[in-house]
Amino acid sequence: MAVTKVTLSNGVRILVEPMDQLASVAIGLWCHTGSIDETPTEAGITHFIEHMLFKGTKTRTSPQIAQAIEGRGGMLNAFTDKERTCYYCRLLSDDLETGIDVLCDMINNSLLDPEEIEREKKVVQEEIRRSDDEPGDHVHELHLEQLWPSSPYGLPVIGTHQSVASYSRDDIVRYMERRYHGGNLLLSIAGRVDVDEVVRMAESRLGHHPAGAPSEPLPRPHHQAGERIVRKEVEQVHFCIGAAGCAYTDSDYPTQWVADSVMGSGMGSRLFQEVRERRGLAYAIGSYGLSYRSGGAYTVYGGTGLATWAETQEVVHQELDKLINEPVPAEELDRVKVQLAGNMILGLEAASPRMMRMA
Missing domain, CATH: 3.30.830.10 (Metalloenzyme, LuxS/M16 peptidase-like)
Structure with missing residues (x-):
């Protein structure tokens, strides 16, 4: 209704x-x-x-x-x-x-x-x-x-x-x-x-x-390239690799949503298949977009052992470069669009997601 x-x-x-x-x-x-x-x-x-x-x-x-x-x-x-x-x-x-x-x-x-x-x-x-x-x-x-x-x-x-x-x-x-x-x-x-x-x-x-x-809304936040490393006594290297992304009011916001699904959303995504399934480098690997009124961020997140960190980082950058520089094959793009449409419809069958979406 x-x-x-x-x-x-x-x-x-x-x-x-x-x-x-x-x-x-x-x-x-x-x-x-x-x-x-x-x-x-x-x-x-x-x-x-x-x-x-x-x-x-x-x-x-x-x-x-x-x-x-x-x-x-x-x-x-x-x-x-x-x-x-x-x-x-x-x-x-x-x-x-x-x-x-x-x-x-x-x-x-x-x-x-x-x-x-x-x-x-x-x-x-x-x-x-x-x-x-x-x-x-x-x-x-x-x-x-x-x-x-x-x-x-x-x-x-x-x-x-x-x-x-x-x-x-x-x-x-x-x-x-x-x-x-x-x-x-x-x-x-x-x-x-x-x-x-x-x-x-x-x-x-x-x-x-x-x-x-x-x-x-505030002015669009100015983003800065760089690296931040914090050393802790833990078993894995937990990492975020990312850049500025879209505000939810930007015309490119839907494109970022589709790109994220190609890259790192779900078990069929490129990162999951390449980093985890084919190479066994990580258990947790994926990507997400954060979108606000004035700006956003696009991020790849994962966790891997110190011995496999260098290879994992290299593979992530390779996949990012591929997404940026090579067209997504039509078959893969169609699959992701169907996936997103299905996720949206299933998510809106309940009252709580609709209440959140309206706001």
């Missing part, structure tokens, strides 16, 4: 896609704010706020927030990336109003208790330590820092030990007042719902939110 778009008087946008064949609904309350919107002293505060909004409101304790959704058989979660924060849940359609109410309550009425803030700092610092201890995670952060050294896009979403330790409640409130306004909020819902009911529920809970103009 068609997507209904409604904008409240304060700028809050509502997107609804009815899926009458389902018994469930996926709800996402988005704020167009991420790590690129932070000052240097605020590094990681967007992600920290995402954590804090689960810590209790004026009418619900932290356990009650979770139980309101999970107690009905649903799921509740959130994520922060470089440009957006999303609080989302999936539950039965009969519990639609509960889902909307919980997410809006978190946005509107979180206590931001100082004791909880200090406790959550420890949690996030452990999250940073865990990421640093996982070379398969840490290498991606290092890659973007190297690629975009002078842009907010190169900074880690999670922040640093020093920045997390520095947050005060006033810092958090100021950031939310600056970023969590109507022009940056979007409610996306897919599932068995009535559009008029959704708008009524949203208006009563978000219609009073302070208004504001939608955020403007």
Whole structure:
């Protein structure tokens, strides 16, 4: 069915896609704010706020927030990336109003208790330590820092030990007042719902939110060639090889999507077949594109032993050169297009992917 778009008087946008064949609904309350919107002293505060909004409101304790959704058989979660924060849940359609109410309550009425803030700092610092201890995670952060050294896009979403330790409640409130306004909020819902009911529920809970103009995109990040090596006592060399890629608004974005599928998406891709299946150089090998409003990155990732690192690197560069300089055979291109179309259709059979895609 068609997507209904409604904008409240304060700028809050509502997107609804009815899926009458389902018994469930996926709800996402988005704020167009991420790590690129932070000052240097605020590094990681967007992600920290995402954590804090689960810590209790004026009418619900932290356990009650979770139980309101999970107690009905649903799921509740959130994520922060470089440009957006999303609080989302999936539950039965009969519990639609509960889902909307919980997410809006978190946005509107979180206590931001100082004791909880200090406790959550420890949690996030452990999250940073865990990421640093996982070379398969840490290498991606290092890659973007190297690629975009002078842009907010190169900074880690999670922040640093020093920045997390520095947050005060006033810092958090100021950031939310600056970023969590109507022009940056979007409610996306897919599932068995009535559009008029959704708008009524949203208006009563978000219609009073302070208004504001939608955020403007940042300048395209300047990328820099170079190499970054961090030595750790681990069994493998974890590597990222990449370059600047497309923004999702670029005309070449679909081309990058197809090229990525040719190169490193799935077991039939060139990298998987050449690096893993034919040569046995790596277990983990693949590629991915990161696309934002103002730019993007295209990256090959893998992990291999120190003794096979040189050969693996050479093979990856050979495959990249081949992709750049030689036309993709028609048969391979047709296969990838069918694969992508099938993946898209299968992914959109459920409510949650549709809710995410709309936003």
